[in-house]
Amino acid sequence: MYLRKFIELVPPPYLLNRCIHPKITRSKHAHHLNNVQSESIKPFDAIPGLTPLPVLGPIHHFLPMIGSLGHLKTFYDLFKVLYENYGPIVKLSGIFARADMVVLYEPEDYDQIFREEDISPSRPGFQTLVYYRTELKKTIFDGVYGLTTAEGAQWRDFRTKVNPIFLKPKLVKLYTSALSEIADDMLLKFKKQLDNKNNINKNFDEELTKWSLESVAYVGLGSRIGCFKDDLKEDDPAKILITCAKEVLEYTWALEFRPSPWKYFSTPTFKKLMRTYDRQWEISSVFIKEAKRQISERGHAIPEEDKSIIEKLLAVDEKVAIMMASEMLLAGIDTVAFSVTSILYNLAVNPEVQDKLREEIHSENASKRYLKACIKEALRIYPVVSTNLRRTTKDHIVGGYHIPAGIDIMSPNEFLSKMEKYYPEPTQFIPDRWIVEKSNPLYYGNTHPMVTQPFGFGVRSCIGRRIAELEIEILIQKLIGELKVTWTGPPIQTETKVLNVFKKPYHFKFEQL
Numbered sequence: 001m002y003l004r005k006f007i008e009l010v011p012p013p014y015l016l017n018r019c020i021h022p023k024i025t026r027s028k029h030a031h032h033l034n035n036v037q038s039e040s041i042k043p044f045d046a047i048p049g050l051t052p053l054p055v056l057g058p059i060h061h062f063l064p065m066i067g068s069l070g071h072l073k074t075f076y077d078l079f080k081v082l083y084e085n086y087g088p089i090v091k092l093s094g095i096f097a098r099a100d101m102v103v104l105y106e107p108e109d110y111d112q113i114f115r116e117e118d119i120s121p122s123r124p125g126f127q128t129l130v131y132y133r134t135e136l137k138k139t140i141f142d143g144v145y146g147l148t149t150a151e152g153a154q155w156r157d158f159r160t161k162v163n164p165i166f167l168k169p170k171l172v173k174l175y176t177s178a179l180s181e182i183a184d185d186m187l188l189k190f191k192k193q194l195d196n197k198n199n200i201n202k203n204f205d206e207e208l209t210k211w212s213l214e215s216v217a218y219v220g221l222g223s224r225i226g227c228f229k230d231d232l233k234e235d236d237p238a239k240i241l242i243t244c245a246k247e248v249l250e251y252t253w254a255l256e257f258r259p260s261p262w263k264y265f266s267t268p269t270f271k272k273l274m275r276t277y278d279r280q281w282e283i284s285s286v287f288i289k290e291a292k293r294q295i296s297e298r299g300h301a302i303p304e305e306d307k308s309i310i311e312k313l314l315a316v317d318e319k320v321a322i323m324m325a326s327e328m329l330l331a332g333i334d335t336v337a338f339s340v341t342s343i344l345y346n347l348a349v350n351p352e353v354q355d356k357l358r359e360e361i362h363s364e365n366a367s368k369r370y371l372k373a374c375i376k377e378a379l380r381i382y383p384v385v386s387t388n389l390r391r392t393t394k395d396h397i398v399g400g401y402h403i404p405a406g407i408d409i410m411s412p413n414e415f416l417s418k419m420e421k422y423y424p425e426p427t428q429f430i431p432d433r434w435i436v437e438k439s440n441p442l443y444y445g446n447t448h449p450m451v452t453q454p455f456g457f458g459v460r461s462c463i464g465r466r467i468a469e470l471e472i473e474i475l476i477q478k479l480i481g482e483l484k485v486t487w488t489g490p491p492i493q494t495e496t497k498v499l500n501v502f503k504k505p506y507h508f509k510f511e512q513l
C-alpha cells in the first residue's frame, strides 16, 4: 500500500519525461519562451545530449558493446565522454530513474545556478531513503527527515538547528584527544601487521572503515563503540554498524543506479535495505539513550563550551540527535576512509612530498600548512563525490539555453579538476599549488573557485567537513610521523559505486621509520 502511494508521489522516469515536464514545467517554459525568443534564447529541448528511446530512456547508450558511450566505470569517464561528444552543456533524460539532468561544464554557468538556488537549495537524496523516512516510517520520523533527504522548509529548519553545533571550530576541536586515541589504535593495528604486507593490503579498506566509523560514531553516538576489538561477534553493535554501512552503499547502488523495479514492488534488495535502515536506527537509538542517561546522571551544570555535540543535539530534541547520528553514519564513514586512502596513495607514489610532510609533522610548526595542502590536493585529484548536484526550483537562462524548474544540474568537478585548462600539470600531486605565492604559475587562485568543490557549495555544503578534516589530519600525522609508506604495484584505479571507490587489490607497503 505504502509503495503504491509512493509511486504516485514519485512517478517513474518515463512518466517524469512525458507528463511532469510537459504539464508542469512546459507551460511555464512556453510562456517564458514567448518572452525570451526575441533574445534568441534556445529552448530546453535544444540542449544537446543523449536521445532517449521510448520507455527505456537513454539506457541503451550505456549498454556494453552497442551503447554509444561504451562500458563506463566511473562518473569521471562518463563526464569525459559526454564533454567530448556534446560540448559544454549536455542533457540526460531519464537516467538512473531520475528527473532530467543537465551537465554544465563551464564553472561560470553552474556557479550562476548554484548561487541563484542557494537560498533554499534542493538536492535530491537517495529515493529509497526518502521513501523509508517519509513514507514507511513517517509516523516515527514525524517531519524530522534529516539533512540528506529533507527539502525546502523542513531541510532549512533542521539545518538551522544543527549548523551552530557542527560549524563551530572550537566545539569540533573538543574531539581532538578522543580522535587521537582512536588514531593511535589504528596506528597500532598497522604496526602489528608491518611484517605481513599481504594482510595489510587484504584488510586495508576494512580496517580504515573501522577507524572512520569508530571516529564518527564517537562524535555522533557519544561513546567508543569498539570497532577495533579482535573478536567482533556478529551481534556486536559495532559489527552491526560496520555491516549496515557496507549494505547501505551496496543496496543503494543496486536499486538507484541500476535498473530496478523497486518502485513498483518490494524487491528482495529493497526489503534488505529497509531492514538495514531499521537496524542502524535501532542501534543509534540505544547509544543515544545511553548518552542521554549518562548526561542526566552527571547533570547539566557544566560550562556551555565544554558540552559535547551530542549533548547540544539532545538539548534540541532526542529525535534530532538520533537522526543526526544516522546522517553521520550514512555520510561520514566511506567518504573519510576513501579520502585517507587517497592521501596515503599519493604520498606513497610521491616520496619527496611524503618527506616534506614528515618534516613538518616532526617540526614545532603548529600551522599544519603543508598537511592541509596535501589533503586539499588529494581531494582535488580523487574527490569521493565526483559531482555536485542541485535541482532547480525556478527557471534559469544559462549558456544561451532555458532551463526550467525541476532539472538536476550537475557540476562535473572531478573531471574539471583534472583539466590542463584549470590546473598546470593537473594529474600530478602537487600540494604546493595550495600554498605558493600569487606570482607562481601553480597558484591555485588562478583557477575559478567553483572548479574544485570536494565538500560541495554554499549553505547546503557538507556539515561534517570540520569533523572530517580533523579526523584525517590527526590520522595522517600519526601514520606519516611514524611509518614510511610506499606503493609497490600498478597505478591505483577508481570506480564509481554511488561514491568513488578504489579498486582492489591495494599495494601499500608500510615500514617503521
Ligand code: HEM
Pocket: 123, 147, 148, 159, 216, 327, 328, 331, 332, 333, 335, 336, 339, 384, 385, 388, 389, 453, 454, 455, 456, 457, 458, 459, 460, 461, 462, 463, 464, 465, 467, 468
Ligand atoms: C572527506 C570527507 C567528506 C567529504 C569529501 C564530504 C563531501 C560531501 C559533499 C560533496 C556533500 C554535498 C554538499 C553539497 O551538495 O553542496 C556532503 C554533504 C553532507 N555531508 Fe559530507 N563529506 C565528508 C564527510 C562527512 C562527515 C564526516 C559527515 C558527518 C559527520 C558528513 C555529513 C554530511 C551531511 C549530513 C551532508 C548533507 C548536508 C545537507 O544537505 O545539508 N560528511 N558531503
